[in-house]
Amino acid sequence: xxxxxPLPNVRKANSALEALWRSGLSPRPRLTAEAxxxxxxxxxxxxxxxxxxxxxxxxxxxxxxxxEEAELSPLGETMAHGQIVMTLRARMRAxxxxxxHHDILERPVRAPVVVLxxxxxxxxxxxxxxxxxxxxxxxxxFESLMPVPLRPKPGRRDPRxxxxxxGLAVLRALNPEIGRIHPTAPDAAxxxxxxxxxxxxxxxxxxxxxVPAFSRWWEEADRxxxxxxxxxxxxxxxxxxxxxxxxxxxLKAPQFLQDLPALLDAFPDARLICLDRPAGQVVASSCSxxxxxxxxxxxxxxxxxxxxxxxxxxxLRERIAxxxxxxxxxxxxxxxxxxxxxxxxxxxxxxxxxxxxxxxxPDLLARxxxxxxxxxxxxxxxYSLDDFGLGAAxxxxxxxxxxxxxxxxxx
Numbered sequence: 001x002x003x004x005x006p007l008p009n010v011r012k013a014n015s016a017l018e019a020l021w022r023s024g025l026s027p028r029p030r031l032t033a034e035a036x037x038x039x040x041x042x043x044x045x046x047x048x049x050x051x052x053x054x055x056x057x058x059x060x061x062x063x064x065x066x067x068e069e070a071e072l073s074p075l076g077e078t079m080a081h082g083q084i085v086m087t088l089r090a091r092m093r094a095x096x097x098x099x100x101h102h103d104i105l106e107r108p109v110r111a112p113v114v115v116l117x118x119x120x121x122x123x124x125x126x127x128x129x130x131x132x133x134x135x136x137x138x139x140x141x142f143e144s145l146m147p148v149p150l151r152p153k154p155g156r157r158d159p160r161x162x163x164x165x166x167g168l169a170v171l172r173a174l175n176p177e178i179g180r181i182h183p184t185a186p187d188a189a190x191x192x193x194x195x196x197x198x199x200x201x202x203x204x205x206x207x208x209x210x211v212p213a214f215s216r217w218w219e220e221a222d223r224x225x226x227x228x229x230x231x232x233x234x235x236x237x238x239x240x241x242x243x244x245x246x247x248x249x250x251l252k253a254p255q256f257l258q259d260l261p262a263l264l265d266a267f268p269d270a271r272l273i274c275l276d277r278p279a280g281q282v283v284a285s286s287c288s289x290x291x292x293x294x295x296x297x298x299x300x301x302x303x304x305x306x307x308x309x310x311x312x313x314x315x316l317r318e319r320i321a322x323x324x325x326x327x328x329x330x331x332x333x334x335x336x337x338x339x340x341x342x343x344x345x346x347x348x349x350x351x352x353x354x355x356x357x358x359x360x361x362p363d364l365l366a367r368x369x370x371x372x373x374x375x376x377x378x379x380x381x382x383y384s385l386d387d388f389g390l391g392a393a394x395x396x397x398x399x400x401x402x403x404x405x406x407x408x409x410x411x
Contacts (some may be wrong), residue, residue, distance in 0.1 A: 017074035029081035040088035058200035065211035076297030117275030119254035120285035131189035144194035203255035223262035257317035277338035288383035307388030
């Protein structure tokens, strides 16, 4: 890929931040575990963050990778600092909330429907089609960005929507291409990346920053605690919204492929909708999304590294999911191909509803048609394996590509 011109608004933001720090009017963000905790706590005792046995190690590894590997720009440092402090403050809110409302942890999460597939394999389309059905509960963008309510009392106006609207507008202003690759809105059905980031899981962070040592550590780590917390956050948002606990959750995140054993441990009665798309298209589109997110926060983004990394990640997820599904023939599942959805989305949706044992009504089909009619922003997205130093031979190779020497560093 030929190095593009810097994004104009990103360049301006970096210059403004450098000037601000030189002036002494604002300090440069410090990306250390101690500084980030202090910023989040703002004088509160450390116990306000709750038990740290499940999140402290990935938190500290992430921060180390950001300093040593990510090559963050001034804007990247600022955004990383803000995201991590926001995550720590979410933990503080959760600790207070669960201490006052023990009943949240008793809410059932029965037979969730999990849209399972690689990043860029059509999972968002299937999720948002099914989210047209009010019989399902689903996460919305503002809930994924901020997975713990800001005003944790049911019935109050939720300020997370406004914050999400502002955040999405800023991101689109910095790089308009991101809005074309993955169009979303505060109330749109969205994958649960933020519910995994609450425990400093890899999914959101590795798609926007180059943090290979952090990623390699998670590839070997026990993900069951991450999914226990994930389930509790679903219970929390269902409680806050006043949902009927009998409504099945509709879940979607590409990370589920890599974490499928832990996901099924947390939700043993899950029903899986397994999406397939040709590997070349998946890898090229994934690389394009990652590259467009990383270039907002770093001036040293390497397309070739992204190509090797995400080809390897795609193969890893495929292998783990295949092994997990083979080991669990009892888990209900249906396979749906990307091409089949393109050819006949109504027919494929009818198959999904037959699998779920639910009626697909004409009124529901009309709502789904209206959603698809308005979902055209992504049509301008162009991508190619060549842009990331990959070709047919790389896809045909059976071995995992060499990505980094970070696996040893992670141990």
